[in-house]
Amino acid sequence: xxxxxxxxxxxxxxxxxxxxxxxxxxxxxxxxxxxxxxxxxxxxxxxxxxxxxxxxxxxxxxxxxxxxxxxxxxxxxxxxxxxxxxxxxxxxxxxxxxxxxxxxxxxxxxxxxxxxxxxxxxxxxxxxxxxxxxxxxxxxxxxxxxxxxxxxxxxxxxxxxxxxxxxxxxxxxxxxxxxxxxxxxxxxxxxxxxxxxxxxxxxxxxxxxxxxxxxxxxxxxxxxxxxxxxxxxxxxxxxxxxxxxxxxxxxxxxxxxxxxxxxxxxxxxxxxxxxxxxxxxxxxxxxxxxxxxxxxxxxxxxxxxxxxxxxxxxxxxxxxxxxxxxxxxxxxxxxxxxxxxxxxxxxxxxxxxxxxxxxxxxxxxxxxxxxxxxxxxxxxxxxxxxxxxxxxxxxxxxxxxxxxxxxxxxxxxxxxxxxxxxxxxxxxxxxxxxxxxxxxxxxxxxxxxxxxxxxxxxxxxxxxxxxxxxxxxxxx
Amino acid sequence: xxxxxxxxxxxxxxxxxxxxxxxxxxxxxxxxxxxxxxxxxxxxxxxxxxxxxxxxxxxxxxxxxxxxxxxxxxxxxxxxxxxxxxxxxxxxxxxxxxxxxxxxxxxxxxxxxxxxxxxxxxxxxxxxxxxxxxxxxxxxxxxxxxxxxxxxxxxxxxxxxxxxxxxxxxxxxxxxxxxxxxxxxxxxxxxxxxxxxxxxxxxxxxxxxxxxxxxxxxxxxxxxxxxxxxxxxxxxxxxxxxxxxxxxxxxxxxxxxxxxxxxxxxxxxxxxxxxxxxxxxxxxxxxxxxxxxxxxxxxxxxxxxxxxxxxxxxxxxxxxxxxxxxxxxxxxxxxxxxxxxxxxxxxxxxxxxxxxxxxxxxxxxxxxxxxxxxxxxxxxxxxxxxxxxxxxxxxxxxxxxxxxxxxxxxxxxxxxxxxxxxxxxxxxxxxxxxxxxxxxxxxxxxxxxxxxxxxxxxxxxxxxxxxxxxxxxxxxxxxxxx
Numbered sequence: 001x002x003x004x005x006x007x008x009x010x011x012x013x014x015x016x017x018x019x020x021x022x023x024x025x026x027x028x029x030x031x032x033x034x035x036x037x038x039x040x041x042x043x044x045x046x047x048x049x050x051x052x053x054x055x056x057x058x059x060x061x062x063x064x065x066x067x068x069x070x071x072x073x074x075x076x077x078x079x080x081x082x083x084x085x086x087x088x089x090x091x092x093x094x095x096x097x098x099x100x101x102x103x104x105x106x107x108x109x110x111x112x113x114x115x116x117x118x119x120x121x122x123x124x125x126x127x128x129x130x131x132x133x134x135x136x137x138x139x140x141x142x143x144x145x146x147x148x149x150x151x152x153x154x155x156x157x158x159x160x161x162x163x164x165x166x167x168x169x170x171x172x173x174x175x176x177x178x179x180x181x182x183x184x185x186x187x188x189x190x191x192x193x194x195x196x197x198x199x200x201x202x203x204x205x206x207x208x209x210x211x212x213x214x215x216x217x218x219x220x221x222x223x224x225x226x227x228x229x230x231x232x233x234x235x236x237x238x239x240x241x242x243x244x245x246x247x248x249x250x251x252x253x254x255x256x257x258x259x260x261x262x263x264x265x266x267x268x269x270x271x272x273x274x275x276x277x278x279x280x281x282x283x284x285x286x287x288x289x290x291x292x293x294x295x296x297x298x299x300x301x302x303x304x305x306x307x308x309x310x311x312x313x314x315x316x317x318x319x320x321x322x323x324x325x326x327x328x329x330x331x332x333x334x335x336x337x338x339x340x341x342x343x344x345x346x347x348x349x350x351x352x353x354x355x356x357x358x359x360x361x362x363x364x365x366x367x368x369x370x371x372x373x374x375x376x377x378x379x380x381x382x383x384x385x386x387x388x389x390x391x392x393x394x395x396x397x398x399x400x401x402x403x404x405x406x407x408x409x410x411x412x413x414x415x416x417x418x419x420x421x422x423x424x425x426x427x428x429x430x431x432x433x434x435x436x437x438x439x440x441x442x443x444x445x446x447x448x449x450x451x452x453x454x455x456x457x458x459x460x461x462x463x464x465x466x467x468x469x470x471x472x473x474x475x476x
Numbered sequence: 477x478x479x480x481x482x483x484x485x486x487x488x489x490x491x492x493x494x495x496x497x498x499x500x501x502x503x504x505x506x507x508x509x510x511x512x513x514x515x516x517x518x519x520x521x522x523x524x525x526x527x528x529x530x531x532x533x534x535x536x537x538x539x540x541x542x543x544x545x546x547x548x549x550x551x552x553x554x555x556x557x558x559x560x561x562x563x564x565x566x567x568x569x570x571x572x573x574x575x576x577x578x579x580x581x582x583x584x585x586x587x588x589x590x591x592x593x594x595x596x597x598x599x600x601x602x603x604x605x606x607x608x609x610x611x612x613x614x615x616x617x618x619x620x621x622x623x624x625x626x627x628x629x630x631x632x633x634x635x636x637x638x639x640x641x642x643x644x645x646x647x648x649x650x651x652x653x654x655x656x657x658x659x660x661x662x663x664x665x666x667x668x669x670x671x672x673x674x675x676x677x678x679x680x681x682x683x684x685x686x687x688x689x690x691x692x693x694x695x696x697x698x699x700x701x702x703x704x705x706x707x708x709x710x711x712x713x714x715x716x717x718x719x720x721x722x723x724x725x726x727x728x729x730x731x732x733x734x735x736x737x738x739x740x741x742x743x744x745x746x747x748x749x750x751x752x753x754x755x756x757x758x759x760x761x762x763x764x765x766x767x768x769x770x771x772x773x774x775x776x777x778x779x780x781x782x783x784x785x786x787x788x789x790x791x792x793x794x795x796x797x798x799x800x801x802x803x804x805x806x807x808x809x810x811x812x813x814x815x816x817x818x819x820x821x822x823x824x825x826x827x828x829x830x831x832x833x834x835x836x837x838x839x840x841x842x843x844x845x846x847x848x849x850x851x852x853x854x855x856x857x858x859x860x861x862x863x864x865x866x867x868x869x870x871x872x873x874x875x876x877x878x879x880x881x882x883x884x885x886x887x888x889x890x891x892x893x894x895x896x897x898x899x900x901x902x903x904x905x906x907x908x909x910x911x912x913x914x915x916x917x918x919x920x921x922x923x924x925x926x927x928x929x930x931x932x933x934x935x936x937x938x939x940x941x942x943x944x945x946x947x948x949x950x951x952x953x954x955x956x957x958x
Contacts, residue, residue: 200526206756319569320523363751
């Protein structure tokens, strides 16, 4: 019986002959079959395929020809395309759609002998903070089935914490990896914008979206990033900055850390979240790191800026789902216009429709200057101010989320309340910086929550090394 | 005064030129006309979820070439934009184009104005964009068929200032644009196949008025002569409307080739709000001065440059030069001949005369013409040497050269067409003829100069047609005027 929670343990067991890839996959399949009907993390399990691949990789291991991720079993958020597999972004509009190609991240994982075990539930088109906006229904938090796992990569977080796979890929447009990681007690990284190819990621907001891992350990996140990061000719916005050996951490050094006063003083921040964070800050200071409380007076502008720009891009990105070329089409439409209106009205969920309408509005003639252009200007300011701040500091420290996982259905009523969930995470997507949530804490309510660190563009190696150091020294 | 003479037309043209790049603008799909429908359609072209555009750098190169050819300002930082609208042949639901940062601004196209003088039509902008697929409404009685082979084919849109004043000028303008794109090799200029398309913005105003009238956009003109027809019709229609107390409506109209008229497509109030915004999937392209200069060096064959070369260096007439540069391949053929002969005038005459007549007669393109330039140069040499007359060369020898690999001289020899240019034997014939007609000589001397024809005819007869007529004429004249 295995319950490896890190790839290192998996590798040791494989090496010692204590297990095989087939056994590992069988065990995950068993967990899925036992738990998934309650948790609802997987929307499709590639049982036969994963077992077949496990056999091949076992053979490779025995022949000594296996690659870096041999034995690594992953689940994939259902907005990342896998050749000859269905992909839906948890939307009815993609009903029956099969991808003709694989995302670059999938190609890279497979070429290192990773095993993909299935597709994971998420908020429709990655729009949401609780994984409640899915045509497949809500995902439950395995740590407390009455709570959400976070969103939009809720299935990705739930699958890992429920030990249904070792790690998953999610996508993060405004916190969709980090917030579920915080709610489920996992490590979640949003890489620097452009660090990981978006080719094959169903776009929500192109200039914000990044694919990243959700794992039990910082080491596994580093290892996966090493594999998936790097220039891709299929994504012209991907960066050609050299990919570091993220998994070989640098030796602990004394760091300069900025704490955003405005975050800690934020109304609505859970008292215990604040206290625990403050005690970590004290510990860091005691350990010789330099802590400075700085003011970042843009906090109130982050969420509105984020929603204006992401919905604008989404309204355009989602135009292709029109009932004409693929996916869902209304039966017996009268004409082309009816095909569009009726197919989209029927097959998009409320949140998606809300954001398409908002985005269409902010881009329309007469409002574009007031909303879209203004928000772009704010984005530029936030980027500049963040860069300025990071000239003097190595990291910016904040909570990942104002509180622990909330109850299913509780926040669905008022979308603007839900939008404030993203208050601490959207910063990194607006500015493009890498940011990580690490599972440092357990609340007295029994639920985990994370600490967020944000660093300079392309300094994931520092971010991961320091995260590993903190996990070693301070985790409860 | 005719009523229509009171008015003046104001016309601006938008020309879309499909670029002849090997692959599409944002994917590696082949860019080819006439392939089986929906076979040049990878997931990017189909707009499948998760796909991203991948820029084809040739598109930039071609757009820069056009900018250089018309003397535009070429932009350094080129951003792409999305133009959002729904249509069945637009798989992504938006077109990737350029909005506020077109790659070219300014420059001009030179045409011959209505008064015959050179006129410059200023270019407002040239921008890069992708074509949509093709909706075919008339093949299936119950469905519209969509072919996405054309989706993503690169285009440049060339927008003129409203400086065109007549259908004739518009005709000239499109002709010049087509000539240019063909010369620089970026578009095949085939309006029937839609690789060159033209929309016209047309308004009329009273002559002398400063304010523009209300403009109408006319689309779907699939040949240059239809551009002319459509504009003529539209000017007439607008004038008549105003004269009858009506008002021109701001609208888009479609040209109907069957009856030469235009019909209303949509009113501007119903027009789309395209919600332009910067394309987040493509990084801005930087066009450096260095790059522009590199491209400029490759553009040695612009029609204007050739015109100057032909008139100044080769001493050809304005008329000959214009005809020679009408078509790039013909101009190139002519240039090839001039590498082997200095007799430019005769070379021009043969190209514009015998060769073009032959091509027209057999509906051939110069690329299918069987006589090499060097053989034409040999034919010219034969004329220059006085071995055959111009007319024998361009009719008899030329005709045989079409079917034979023999040199011009060999053909002339084999057919006994080498003319006699031996002055001594020719002088002998002249003397004989003069001696034969003493009365005619007297008549000639007393003023009946037309009789020279008689003497020439006799000389040619004696030489059995081989005498060099020019030389013979000189000798006869000299003898008669002794």
